[in-house]
Amino acid sequence: MSIKTTRREFFKAACAGITIGALSGVSCAKPEPVTVKEGYKRLNLGMASYTFRKFSLEDTLVMTNRLGLKHIAFKNFHLELNSTEDVIKAVAEKTRNAGLDLYGCGVVYMTTEDEVHQAFNYAKTAGMRVIIGVPNHELLPLVNTKVQEYDIKLAVHNHGPGDELFPSPQSVYEKIKDLDKRIGLCIDIGHTQRLGIDPSVELEKYADRIYDIHIKDVSAASNEGSAIEGGRGVIDLPKILRTLLKINYTGVAALEYEKDESDPLPGSAETIGCFRGILSVI
Amino acid sequence: MSIKTTRREFFKAACAGITIGALSGVSCAKPEPVTVKEGYKRLNLGMASYTFRKFSLEDTLVMTNRLGLKHIAFKNFHLELNSTEDVIKAVAEKTRNAGLDLYGCGVVYMTTEDEVHQAFNYAKTAGMRVIIGVPNHELLPLVNTKVQEYDIKLAVHNHGPGDELFPSPQSVYEKIKDLDKRIGLCIDIGHTQRLGIDPSVELEKYADRIYDIHIKDVSAASNEGSAIEGGRGVIDLPKILRTLLKINYTGVAALEYEKDESDPLPGSAETIGCFRGILSVI
Numbered sequence: 001m002s003i004k005t006t007r008r009e010f011f012k013a014a015c016a017g018i019t020i021g022a023l024s025g026v027s028c029a030k031p032e033p034v035t036v037k038e039g040y041k042r043l044n045l046g047m048a049s050y051t052f053r054k055f056s057l058e059d060t061l062v063m064t065n066r067l068g069l070k071h072i073a074f075k076n077f078h079l080e081l082n083s084t085e086d087v088i089k090a091v092a093e094k095t096r097n098a099g100l101d102l103y104g105c106g107v108v109y110m111t112t113e114d115e116v117h118q119a120f121n122y123a124k125t126a127g128m129r130v131i132i133g134v135p136n137h138e139l140l141p142l143v144n145t146k147v148q149e150y151d152i153k154l155a156v157h158n159h160g161p162g163d164e165l166f167p168s169p170q171s172v173y174e175k176i177k178d179l180d181k182r183i184g185l186c187i188d189i190g191h192t193q194r195l196g197i198d199p200s201v202e203l204e205k206y207a208d209r210i211y212d213i214h215i216k217d218v219s220a221a222s223n224e225g226s227a228i229e230g231g232r233g234v235i236d237l238p239k240i241l242r243t244l245l246k247i248n249y250t251g252v253a254a255l256e257y258e259k260d261e262s263d264p265l266p267g268s269a270e271t272i273g274c275f276r277g278i279l280s281v282i
Numbered sequence: 283m284s285i286k287t288t289r290r291e292f293f294k295a296a297c298a299g300i301t302i303g304a305l306s307g308v309s310c311a312k313p314e315p316v317t318v319k320e321g322y323k324r325l326n327l328g329m330a331s332y333t334f335r336k337f338s339l340e341d342t343l344v345m346t347n348r349l350g351l352k353h354i355a356f357k358n359f360h361l362e363l364n365s366t367e368d369v370i371k372a373v374a375e376k377t378r379n380a381g382l383d384l385y386g387c388g389v390v391y392m393t394t395e396d397e398v399h400q401a402f403n404y405a406k407t408a409g410m411r412v413i414i415g416v417p418n419h420e421l422l423p424l425v426n427t428k429v430q431e432y433d434i435k436l437a438v439h440n441h442g443p444g445d446e447l448f449p450s451p452q453s454v455y456e457k458i459k460d461l462d463k464r465i466g467l468c469i470d471i472g473h474t475q476r477l478g479i480d481p482s483v484e485l486e487k488y489a490d491r492i493y494d495i496h497i498k499d500v501s502a503a504s505n506e507g508s509a510i511e512g513g514r515g516v517i518d519l520p521k522i523l524r525t526l527l528k529i530n531y532t533g534v535a536a537l538e539y540e541k542d543e544s545d546p547l548p549g550s551a552e553t554i555g556c557f558r559g560i561l562s563v564i
Contacts, residue, residue, distance in 0.1 A: 231558045238563045269548040270555035277559025281520045
């Protein structure tokens, strides 16, 4: 934690009540802002490579770097789940050589026992720390043994209206709360908002079990909501980011920009810029 | 001014001193944030088309719209200064039909009397309200008669280290302060920062004569500083934006993104996103 952040925390605490402020003589003026550059280091922003689903692995690495992101989770387009061990290792090395942290994969659907085994072997071979996944409910006991065997986290992803397995963060939590602590949530703030649920409330509610987050914006808080550049939609992004700082979230908040699949870089850049701008002043 | 902005101002005033806060019983908690969408409406962000100097007029209009910007000032690449009246009118109409406000042109260098006459005729024919320009010092008396004759503003642009005519906002102000009030400044925050001068201080100092602003970021506060994505450089962008809201700036703050001339859209988008994100929480 930087000195400035410490000072910020101090001011926040001091300004929580008038009495404390009056006693200590601390003004309630906001502390000096951190610079944008400092600000965006307060959260690990990353890339969910589904954003670049129409692009090659090489293009995906270049574009992720161009956005100044350091962490990436691969969708199968960039490394097929049934790849050989050699291919997985080579791609992981290529990604590391590009300066990126290949921290996870997803969304990985697991509908059979074989797919569970495959997903964990794949993640282990690639050196990934988190599988962002959707296991069928009946496979959760097997998944529970796998996270223990491999010491790899599973973050169950919620997909909003129409998802029969895991529409909401709550639907995930109810199924995993009594399982190994390495099974948790990937809260997708867009799909959550499309359910009419405030994603910030969910982030705080399940704070201790959140292992990944898909950040984005959507055009409406309903099933009709569609992907849109960050800041142009209905999600209260400042509240999202304040919540993540409040719960001291240390995982990755990964951009999944679903719009403009044939030209996703500008919208991704606008969204990341918006998140960074907000992070510099909250 | 929106109701939320009014409320924000109230909180700011109430929280300026503990005593007022204690007396009024107003908590020093921050007011609810405006949404990002509401936030960025608090300032007229626009495009300085020099950003798209390697692209056609048509591409420039499409990219400006894609960024969600409403105001554009043309560099000569997109409408040559010696164009016929018919061409100027046709391009202006095309721009309006694309949903954009063609509010100005620049940077227009004026080194002869003919170039002064040309610039004002061009701007008038296109329906522009501001010429962002650099007249030779000896042409300022002529410019003074032209702004009166045409009722079009001239915003003199400062170009930082190495500019012998107008390096700093102060160098502009000293030459124009006693001229018609329609002659003012276009403060380029990047070139100002590269002089080692805080552009926010200059914005406040010359608030009543600022008719355009070039927004951007630079990598260093020296002659060696170069263009960089907004938020990644050294300019205190939150301070810039707080200052513009404080001085109630009603002109356009136009993005001049000088990096990546062959592919400027992603960096432009990141920069605009950063400005919008900040605007939503200050």
